[in-house]
Amino acid sequence: MRAASSPGLVVLRAGEYPAGMIEIEITDAVATITLEAPATRNALTLAGWHALSAAVAAIGAAIGAGRPRAVVLCAKAPGMFCSGSDIGEIAALADDAALRAPFRVAMRDALEPLARLPMPVIAAIDGDCFGAGVALALAADLRIATPRAVFAVPPAKLGITYPQEDVARLVALVRPGQAARMLYGAARIDAAEAARIGLVEIVADDASGAARAMARSMATLSxxxxxxxxxxxxxxxxxxxxxxxxxxxxxxxxxxxxxxxxxxxxxxx
Incomplete structure (x- = not known):
């Protein structure tokens, strides 16, 4: 990792990852993973999943130095969290069977290590959180959403399915009935409804600020x-x-x- 000028601060810029779109900042005991592709509303490409995997690995490598002790996952631009996997790459999977398993494995290889990090991971969600964006949020331990956050898991609209690990996390979080409602109906739900069914734990006007404050508090603990x-x-x-x-x-x-x-x-x- 490349150290920034401020003591206790490490920044990895988007360009240092495969195809960009990710930034990590580790300030003292809190790491922040930021999605930075506003032109596509932070849709994740295959390279983007590899970038996320590299970001999580970088956090893991920093643990030996005693930090970070908590992680915040958020988006740089307001009004968008993650619109899902890149639709162009998903469409290409219809004609290129050789890409299907690598795409699925790339998602798993990013999300499973994120979920297994030994410290709390808090997702701050503002605006769109669709498809793979929901899977990304599910890999966190806690989710804080703004009132304008919108959630949907729409693979049934595209005639595809959802990775089994992500289905399992959704079922564990909201129980089978609500998971079925989201997966089978593919309908959008707002932040209040997401909180009611347990998809998010907190609704706050400033989700990122609330997530950072919570992470800083957790980072003071054992x-x-x-x-x-x-x-x-x-x-x-x-x-x-x-x-x-x-x-x-x-x-x-x-x-x-x-x-x-x-x-x-x-x-x-």
Missing amino acids: PSSLAALKTAVARAPLGHDPALDDLFDNAFAGDDFGKGIAAFRARAR
């Missing part, structure tokens, strides 16, 4: 606790897991617990 709690949340639907018992027991021997107890006692004096 990274080992956040990583363990994120694992517990992900595995909760699977029932009892002895590995989570071990995480609970072993946390008491960790450095973060010692620091947390010392800070608590200092505040109590």
